[in-house]
Amino acid sequence: xxxxxxxxxxxxxxxxxxxxxxxxxxxxxxxxxxxxxxxxxxxxxxxxxxxxxxxxxxxxxxxxxxxxxxxxxxxxxxxxxxxxxxxxxxxxxxxxxxxxxxxxxxxxxxxxxxxxxxxxxxxxxxxxxxxxxxxxxxxxxxxxxxxxxxxxxxxxxxxxxxxxxxxxxxxxxxxxxxxxxxxxxxxxxxxxxxxxxxxxxxxxxxxxxxxxxxxxxxxxxxxxxxxxxxxx
Ligand SMILES: Nc1ccccc1-c1cnco1
Numbered sequence: 108x109x110x111x112x113x114x115x116x117x118x119x120x121x122x123x124x125x126x127x128x129x130x131x132x133x134x135x136x137x138x139x140x141x142x143x144x145x146x147x148x149x150x151x152x153x154x155x156x157x158x159x160x161x162x163x164x165x166x167x168x169x170x171x172x173x174x175x176x177x178x179x180x181x182x183x184x185x186x187x188x189x190x191x192x193x194x195x196x197x198x199x200x201x202x203x204x205x206x207x208x209x210x211x212x213x214x215x216x217x218x219x220x221x222x223x224x225x226x227x228x229x230x231x232x233x234x235x236x237x238x239x240x241x242x243x244x245x246x247x248x249x250x251x252x253x254x255x256x257x258x259x260x261x262x263x264x265x266x267x268x269x270x271x272x273x274x275x276x277x278x279x280x281x282x283x284x285x286x287x288x289x290x291x292x293x294x295x296x297x298x299x300x301x302x303x304x305x306x307x308x309x310x311x312x313x314x315x316x317x318x319x320x321x322x323x324x325x326x327x328x329x330x331x332x333x334x335x336x337x338x339x
Pocket of ligand 1: 193194195219220241242243244245246247248249250251252254
């Protein structure tokens with residue numbers, strides 16, 4: 108999988124060289140290119156935004172740099188592009204979205220600032236590429252960079268070969284393997300910590316009983332915290 112990220116803050120993505128994504132890059136499973144949008148500005152101040160038509164607070168990202176940046180990514184692509192535009196106005200990014208995007212060959216993340224990218228760029232993307240406008244949740248960020256970091260991690264860990272033990276993906280919160288229940292509580296050594304013990308069932312060695320207890324815990328936790336996820 109190839110991932111292109113276009114941003115005016117390319118340094119935001121230095122963490123991608125760490126941990127899981129870094130290992131996937133080192134294994135050659137994914138390739139990440141971060142592009143500085145200002146590369147495609149042609150004025151002395153490398154201007155990427157301007158005041159909004161119609162007035163209002165804040166600034167809007169100009170279309171020209173975006174058009175040239177996307178042209179560059181397209182010209183250097185091996186196959187079809189899937190463009191992801193993080194935005195508070197997008198549809199929710201969910202685990203199902205992550206699985207869908209983990210199957211794509213090339214993802215392009217267009218990181219805009221909060222006031223947004225000129226709508227004509229977004230319309231251009233919808234006309235020319237598979238394009239998804241996605242939101243992480245109903246809160247305000249200053250730009251798409253943080254959302255992109257989260258989405259890249261959620262997507263890359265699902266790409267075959269990235270996670271050592273694929274079985275572990277089946278038992279996570281929101282994974283299909285658990286019928287999208289929240290994850291059950293987890294424990295490890297020591298058996299007693301600050302007067303707190305581990306549920307006896309987990310020490311029993313009775314795997315069927317442990318699986319049943321974990322499902323009960325996952326269902327109870329989901330009912331308490333996210334009742335809308337329960338389909339029964
Ligand atoms: N608030 C934002 C501002 C700019 C780009 C994305 C977002 C966003 C994405 N998910 C929630 O917020």
